[in-house]
Amino acid sequence: MFPDSDPLAPLSSRFPLSPAAGHIPISDAQPSAARPFGLQFAVDVQPRTCGKHEKKETRTTKTKETRTTSDGKEQGGEPDTEEYVEISYE
Amino acid sequence: MSGNACILLIAERDDAEAGLVAESLGAHGIEVCWIDTADFPGHLDLIATPGAKYPGWLRSPDGEINLAQVRSVYRRSPSMFGMDDGMSAPERRFALMEAVQGMGGALASLRCRWMNHPARVADASYKPLQLCVADQCGLRVPRTLVTNVGQAAREFAAELGGSVIYKPMSPGVLAEQRRIRVVNATLITSECIDDAAVGRTAHTFQQWIDKEYDARVTAVGGNCFGVAIYAATETARIDWRSDYDALSYVVVDVPAEVQDGINDYLARCGLLFAALDFAVETDGAWWFLEANANGLWAWLQERTGLPISDAIAALLVEEDTR
Numbered sequence: 001m002f003p004d005s006d007p008l009a010p011l012s013s014r015f016p017l018s019p020a021a022g023h024i025p026i027s028d029a030q031p032s033a034a035r036p037f038g039l040q041f042a043v044d045v046q047p048r049t050c051g052k053h054e055k056k057e058t059r060t061t062k063t064k065e066t067r068t069t070s071d072g073k074e075q076g077g078e079p080d081t082e083e084y085v086e087i088s089y090e
Numbered sequence: 091m092s093g094n095a096c097i098l099l100i101a102e103r104d105d106a107e108a109g110l111v112a113e114s115l116g117a118h119g120i121e122v123c124w125i126d127t128a129d130f131p132g133h134l135d136l137i138a139t140p141g142a143k144y145p146g147w148l149r150s151p152d153g154e155i156n157l158a159q160v161r162s163v164y165r166r167s168p169s170m171f172g173m174d175d176g177m178s179a180p181e182r183r184f185a186l187m188e189a190v191q192g193m194g195g196a197l198a199s200l201r202c203r204w205m206n207h208p209a210r211v212a213d214a215s216y217k218p219l220q221l222c223v224a225d226q227c228g229l230r231v232p233r234t235l236v237t238n239v240g241q242a243a244r245e246f247a248a249e250l251g252g253s254v255i256y257k258p259m260s261p262g263v264l265a266e267q268r269r270i271r272v273v274n275a276t277l278i279t280s281e282c283i284d285d286a287a288v289g290r291t292a293h294t295f296q297q298w299i300d301k302e303y304d305a306r307v308t309a310v311g312g313n314c315f316g317v318a319i320y321a322a323t324e325t326a327r328i329d330w331r332s333d334y335d336a337l338s339y340v341v342v343d344v345p346a347e348v349q350d351g352i353n354d355y356l357a358r359c360g361l362l363f364a365a366l367d368f369a370v371e372t373d374g375a376w377w378f379l380e381a382n383a384n385g386l387w388a389w390l391q392e393r394t395g396l397p398i399s400d401a402i403a404a405l406l407v408e409e410d411t412r
Contacts, residue, residue, distance in 0.1 A: 012187070013212045016196030017127060017170045018102075018386075027265040036119060037240075037287035042264050042271040043243060 095161035097406050099124040100168045100197065105397075106388035113235040114403035123148075123155045127168040130193050131202045138196035145200065152335045157196070162203035162406040164213075167384050203362070205406060210360040215308060217259040217294065220381050227354035228347070229378040232369075240285030243295050247280035249370045255296045255328070275329035299377045301369035304330050307344055308387045309352050309364050310401040316344040317390050318370070348376045355381065362405060 031039070097115055101108035103126050112122045125134060125148060138146035138157070145157040171189040198208055206214075214220065218236055224230045235246040236259075245371050247254045256273050262273035277298055304319040318340045319330050326333040344352070348368070356364060365385025368375040391398045 011214075012190050015190050015198060015208045016295070017190075018167050021102060024263065024265050024270055026268055028268060029266045031266065034290060036290040036293070037286065038262075038273055038282055038291075039264065040287070041276040042262075042273050043332070045263075045270045045272050046333055046335075073240075087290055090185055 095159050096121045096123045096155065098155065098160045098163045098200075099166070100127065100163060101166040102126055102128065102169050105166050107386060108164065108245045110388055110391065110399035111164055111166075111402050111406070114399040115406065118403070118407070120403070120407060123160075124152075125150065125155070127193065128170065128172045128396050130171050130189060132172055132174070136193050136196060138192070140196065140199065146196065157200060160200055163197070163200065163203070164205050164402065165208060165404055187288040201252055203324050203406065203408075205362040205402065206364075206383050207360065208266075214361060214364070214381065214383045215360045217380060221378070223358050224351070224378040224381070227351040227358065229355065230375060231378050232240040232404065234297070235295045236292055238289050238292055239297070240283050240288040243283045243288055243293065244280045245279075246295055247283065252280055254280075254297055255298050256295050257296060257329075259292070259294050268387055274325075274332040277328050290357050299371065301327075301377070302372045303370050305342060305344075305368040307348075307352060307366045307368065308385070308389060308390065308396070308398050309356055309366060310398065311356075311362055311405045312353060314344045314352055315390075315396045315398055315401070316342040316348045316385075317394055317396070318342040330332050339390065341396060344373070345376060351378075359383070363402065 093309050097120055098254070099108045099112060099122055101124065103124075104165075108124065112124065115122050127134075129150060130136065135149040136146070137149065140146075148155040168412060171186060171193070173185050173189075177185060204210075210212060212408075218234075221234055233250065235243060237243055237246075243254075254277075257275040258273045264271045264273070303305065304315050304321070306319060308315040308317075319329055320338045320340065321327040321333070322336040322338070323333055326336040330337055349387050352364075352366060355366075359381075361383050362385050364381045365387060366381040367379040369379055371377070387398050390396065
């Protein structure tokens with residue numbers, strides 16, 4: 001068994017890390033017909049106001065070149081982009 | 091503290107809590123070495139020698155850190171390793187797991203004072219475990235049901251008068267429809283419990299405490315810094331994280347028996363720090379809700395003036411006699 005495939009205690013949880021720089025990838029996913037009960041209470045995140053430690057929702061778009069051949073050469077075409085939101089909690 | 095010893099901070103570069111701790115340490119002339127795990131491997135080198143007499147080195151553009159000289163570690167929500175964007179997904183997964191083993195393992199094996207050790211943080215992150223340990227420590231714990239059975243949830247709610255709190259056990263963050271959403275604690279009635287939807291994963295239902303105020307206790311070693319959090323709106327009264335603008339903060343004394351329970355909780359979990367949430371009733375009863383071994387506190391220090399960073403700094407410098 002791969003160490004990180006243990007669903008109760010994955011190896012990666014032994015050295016917990018936040019998403020890179022608090023970035024959460026933006027998703028176009030829509031609510032499904034198999035939505036868990038708890039998600040009906042999901043609300044849009046409110047920024048925390050706390051003086052100089054304030055964290056606001058910040059959207060950034062990062063270009064990531066993924067269209068390459070197996071030897072690493074660019075294939076051309078539009079580059080893929082990833083959009084992130086930076087935010088903090090509690 | 092001996093001449094060459096240093097305090098290692100593992101945190102994001104702009105982490106407010108780590109910044110305040112660094113300021114407190116710096117005010118006393120203590121050398122601080124700050125690393126951000128997101129810098130590994132591009133801007134942070136690891137030269138570890140596990141099993142040898144000396145554990146090795148970290149090397150960044152800021153200089154070298156001799157791991158043998160690390161006196162204590164303050165770990166505050168470090169971010170994911172920064173892998174080369176050119177990697178494929180499988181390559182990235184391999185590289186991340188190797189980094190967890192290599193960098194994570196080399197750091198976690200440092201035999202020094204940790205606030206907090208990552209493995210202890212991981213263990214203490216399970217909410218059901220928190221409630222069990224809190225109960226064992228003599229803290230008052232609300233009745234709680236964790237289930238994927240809707241009928242059990244309805245019966246639980248009926249026993250408690252028809253209304254219960256639903257709360258996520260994880261951070262409850264969801265990215266969908268190009269929005270970032272979060273699930274806060276919500277007061278619900280038994281009628282709205284949907285069997286099929288509850289059946290899709292574990293759900294937590296908890297007794298509603300008709301509280302006068304919430305209390306956040308920032309526990310640092312044997313010090314308990316209590317802050318009463320008053321909410322001006324009904325939504326914030328149910329979960330204060332839902333509306334920070336509706337909150338006001340007052341320093342509050344933590345009852346001695348609650349402090350004893352908190353200290354016992356930290357000892358049982360192997361933690362030197364935790365941010366604990368309580369609901370406080372008008373008769374003075376304190377109900378334990380949850381504990382975050384990685385919780386934020388900088389905004390509370392700013393709002394109340396409590397010397398939390400000084401207490402953390404003092405504990406990091408103190409001789410570890412274990």
